[in-house]
Amino acid sequence: xxxxxxxxFPLTFGTYTDALKLVGQAGAKTVAEFSVTWEAIKVYxxxxxxxxxxxxxxxxxxxxxxxxxxxxxxxxxxxxALEWHPTKERKxxxxxxxxxxxxxxxxxxxxxxxxxRHLYLGDRVSVQDRLVQISxxxxxxxxxxxxxxxxxxxxxxxxxxxxxxxxxxFRYRTHEA
Amino acid sequence: MAELKQNQKYWGDVSEGxxxxxxxxxxxxxxxxxxxxxxxxxxPGHHDPEYARxxxxxxxxxxxxxxxxxxxxxxxxxxxPGTFIRKRQMQMRASIYAGDTMYGEGVxxxxxxxxxxxxxxxxxxxxxxxxxxxxPAALTLELPRH
Numbered sequence: 001x002x003x004x005x006x007x008x009f010p011l012t013f014g015t016y017t018d019a020l021k022l023v024g025q026a027g028a029k030t031v032a033e034f035s036v037t038w039e040a041i042k043v044y045x046x047x048x049x050x051x052x053x054x055x056x057x058x059x060x061x062x063x064x065x066x067x068x069x070x071x072x073x074x075x076x077x078x079x080x081a082l083e084w085h086p087t088k089e090r091k092x093x094x095x096x097x098x099x100x101x102x103x104x105x106x107x108x109x110x111x112x113x114x115x116x117r118h119l120y121l122g123d124r125v126s127v128q129d130r131l132v133q134i135s136x137x138x139x140x141x142x143x144x145x146x147x148x149x150x151x152x153x154x155x156x157x158x159x160x161x162x163x164x165x166x167x168x169x170f171r172y173r174t175h176e177a
Numbered sequence: 178m179a180e181l182k183q184n185q186k187y188w189g190d191v192s193e194g195x196x197x198x199x200x201x202x203x204x205x206x207x208x209x210x211x212x213x214x215x216x217x218x219x220x221p222g223h224h225d226p227e228y229a230r231x232x233x234x235x236x237x238x239x240x241x242x243x244x245x246x247x248x249x250x251x252x253x254x255x256x257x258p259g260t261f262i263r264k265r266q267m268q269m270r271a272s273i274y275a276g277d278t279m280y281g282e283g284v285x286x287x288x289x290x291x292x293x294x295x296x297x298x299x300x301x302x303x304x305x306x307x308x309x310x311x312x313p314a315a316l317t318l319e320l321p322r323h
Contacts, residue, residue: 034217047215048246049202052258053181060183064259072262073246080217105232107222108241112266142233174233 010090011171014100016146019134027095029128032078033085036070036123044074069118075154075163078125095129096148096169103145103171113165117156124157132166145172185257188288188296188320197255197283197300202247206275209237216242226275238272244304248314251281251302260318263297267314277306286315296322 034040045055053060054069061068081092097106119125129152137146147170154162213224218240221228229237248267253260273279287299297317304312 040215043211043215044242044246047208047211047243048250050246050250050253051181052250052253053183054258057181060181060258071246071249072265073242073249074216076242077216077218082217083219105222107232107272108269110266110268111241111245112264113245114264115262118261174231 011104011106012098012100013102013104016101016134016137018100019146022095022099022131023134024131025095026128026130027093027098029126030079030093032125032127033082034078034080036078036119036121036125038068038121040077041068041070041074044071044077048073065118065120067120069120070123072113072115072163075113075119075125075165078119079127079154093127093129093152094150094167094169095131096150096167096171099131099134099148099171101134101146101171103143103173105143105174106169106171107142108167108169109147110168111165113163115163116161119156119162125154125162126157127152127154129153129167138170140170140172142170143172143174145170181258183258185259186255186320188298188322191285191288191298191320193285193288195285197251197285197302200247200251200254200281201278202281203278204239204273204275206237209239209275212239212243216240218242234272234274236274236276238274241269244269244273244312247279247281248302248304248312248316251283251304252300252316252318255283256298256318256320259321262316263295263319264317265314266316267312269312271308271311273304273306273311277308279311280305295319 129150133149135147149168152165223240283300283302302314
């Protein structure tokens with residue numbers, strides 16, 4: 001099988017049988033390194049070219065929502081691991097990355113997100129996810145592997161639920177090069 | 178700064194079958210790099226063409242968060258900034274690559290109130306490139322009422 005040269009994250013390798021033992025387990029609760037900032041919101045809106053005044057216009061946002069809010073699509077970004085940290089090991093909160101499987105690469109496939117409330121400037125998100133399901137081996141256009149379904153709960157710093165997201169990713173090896 | 182559009186759809190004014198205006202966005206290589214930086218996502222498939230090809234992809238590609246943001250924009254460009262996105266489901270059936278142009282189209286499928294009395298509208302959105310459909314999505318929006 002072709003091997004993807006550079007490991008994207010420190011993946012854990014093992015068999016499907018090893019992986020199935022983790023179904024139902026929860027990952028560690030992670031508090032985001034990144035607090036919600038207007039700068040990050042503007043950079044993201046520049047990416048998707050979103051002119052929504054909820055993200056750009058303080059007067060409008062104050063009237064409508066009580067302040068500038070974060071675009072819902074930024075939800076995952078607050079909890080991403082820093083590339084380097086002086087004291088912490090680089091570790092991604094997504095439990096699916098730590099499931100022992102043969103696949104040496106992955107791609108995200110689907111998300112389903114329910115939102116309870118907005119995130120505001122200065123908010124600090126925490127997240128905990130749980131491994132819900134691992135499919136049997138599937139042969140797809142990209143390669144051979146398993147679909148992993150996780151469910152993550154995102155809270156703000158007051159412990160109020162911001163969103164719940166079900167995520168599906170495909171952990172695979174490419175077909176013979 | 179020029180005034181940003183604040184046009185708002187009200188729940189009572191929406192009808193099932195209503196078509197959302199098409200949104201187009203070009204995705205040059207630099208935008209995919211901006212995507213990595215804007216979302217703190219340094220998975221190599223989003224910035225390293227060699228890695229992306231080894232994964233079976235044609236080139237570096239947009240990540241989940243960029244596509245979610247574009248889907249949400251298609252919804253709120255139409256519905257207005259006072260819209261709360263209650264739910265979004267999306268499936269990335271094919272990638273959107275550096276050099277692509279992406280298109281978002283949508284239609285209203287349902288207008289209703291839930292048990293909590295929220296004024297809701299369900300829409301489906303399709304994200305496509307010149308190669309065809311890439312990402313189907315379904316959203317539930319909460320709209321203000323007159």
